[in-house]
Amino acid sequence: MSKLAARSLLLHLRRRLITATTNSSSSTTEINIKFLSTNSTSDALRTETLELEDVSSQFPDDLKSQIFRLRLPKRSATNIIQKWVNDGNFVTLPQLRQISRDLRKSNRYKHALEITEWMVSHNEFKLSDSDYAAHLDLLTKVFGIDAAERYFDGLPQDAKTSETYTALLHSYACAKLTDNAEELFQQIKDSGLSFSAITYNEMMTLYMSVGQMEKVSSVIEDLKRQKVAPDLFTYNLWISSCAATLNIDGVKSILSEMSQDPHSDDGWVRYRNLANIYVTTGQLSSSGASSLVEAEKTVTQREWITYDFLIILHAGFGNKDMIDQIWKSLRMTNQKMIGRNYVPVLSSYLTLGHIQEVGEVIDQWKNSTTSVFDNSLCDRLANAFVEAGFAEKAETFRSLLDEKADTVSESQQA
Numbered sequence: 001m002s003k004l005a006a007r008s009l010l011l012h013l014r015r016r017l018i019t020a021t022t023n024s025s026s027s028t029t030e031i032n033i034k035f036l037s038t039n040s041t042s043d044a045l046r047t048e049t050l051e052l053e054d055v056s057s058q059f060p061d062d063l064k065s066q067i068f069r070l071r072l073p074k075r076s077a078t079n080i081i082q083k084w085v086n087d088g089n090f091v092t093l094p095q096l097r098q099i100s101r102d103l104r105k106s107n108r109y110k111h112a113l114e115i116t117e118w119m120v121s122h123n124e125f126k127l128s129d130s131d132y133a134a135h136l137d138l139l140t141k142v143f144g145i146d147a148a149e150r151y152f153d154g155l156p157q158d159a160k161t162s163e164t165y166t167a168l169l170h171s172y173a174c175a176k177l178t179d180n181a182e183e184l185f186q187q188i189k190d191s192g193l194s195f196s197a198i199t200y201n202e203m204m205t206l207y208m209s210v211g212q213m214e215k216v217s218s219v220i221e222d223l224k225r226q227k228v229a230p231d232l233f234t235y236n237l238w239i240s241s242c243a244a245t246l247n248i249d250g251v252k253s254i255l256s257e258m259s260q261d262p263h264s265d266d267g268w269v270r271y272r273n274l275a276n277i278y279v280t281t282g283q284l285s286s287s288g289a290s291s292l293v294e295a296e297k298t299v300t301q302r303e304w305i306t307y308d309f310l311i312i313l314h315a316g317f318g319n320k321d322m323i324d325q326i327w328k329s330l331r332m333t334n335q336k337m338i339g340r341n342y343v344p345v346l347s348s349y350l351t352l353g354h355i356q357e358v359g360e361v362i363d364q365w366k367n368s369t370t371s372v373f374d375n376s377l378c379d380r381l382a383n384a385f386v387e388a389g390f391a392e393k394a395e396t397f398r399s400l401l402d403e404k405a406d407t408v409s410e411s412q413q414a
Helices: 003-016 063-068 077-086 093-105 109-121 129-143 145-154 162-174 178-190 197-209 213-225 232-244 248-259 266-281 286-292 301-317 320-331 339-352 355-366 375-387 391-413
Strands: 018-023 028-036 045-053
Touching (some): 063 077, 063 093, 093 109, 093 129, 109 129, 129 145, 162 197, 232 301, 266 375, 301 339, 339 355, 339 375, 339 391, 355 391, 375 391
């Protein structure tokens, strides 16, 4: 018999002579393997017993785990919930809400929608305004605007609240359906309901995204007329719209108004400081209007200014991860960057104390093929930090610039 045939026979015998018993007290499985001895000349069978930990004990079998194991969208989360209940288990509204939220975070919108549909279809649950709004938003993501509109129209009047109105407005804004959004916004104003800054932010975001900057101020007027307190995102959108149209006096006026706002906190102060630094060092003026022409077919300089303030906004919130993502995305565009575009990310990282990232941005600027590194702009940036009361950060920035300059000199000499 050939070696290959003998090996095949041996594997066959091993597969046929395996028996297993489970030890319930220790959650282990004893596997008795009888196979031909390879260490002797006899054909005697020898037996070995292996104890393996019960694999099933390693995986939780709660409702959330079962749903998350549905990797394919066509699999039904509804069936999992119903089987869970049929087996005598209980489900609670907070439990289902959390599972749906976690699915949304994983971009598993269909399964998240099935969770909210199960909640809506069971009358024993008393749903909140947020539940209806979440369901409407998920309908938009899975089936589109038409499905969301039909659902909203079919809601009882007492379920047409500020949250469901805002959810539908958000759907219109994401789809850039300006006419639909404006019609709904008028209904919102006529409804007599109380709305938060989030609703007004949706309209401003829409106008910014479609380039209708001039309409942002009218939304601000509506917000003030209704005595709605603006949040930091409201101010950011308002300031961005002014900066993008080179209305620098308007930017300064808004920053001054922010300083008087009773809701101001540390994040707002950080944002105001960074916005002031950006305006004073970025050379934003009407004389630079020619720079707002689209250089290549991706991001215009007007949009760049909006992204600049988006970076500043997340610096105000302390969201370094978002700054990283935005900056990485912008660097991947074909748009020619100018020196001003480096100011918000440098100042944001510096303010938040991420010195390594400041050094990386300096290197990126120096290695850029579209923008010459501007020492004078960096000097103005350091001076702006001193004027804002951050002398220590300014000194750190200058030391880093000197270090980078020495590194360049050494490489050139070599």
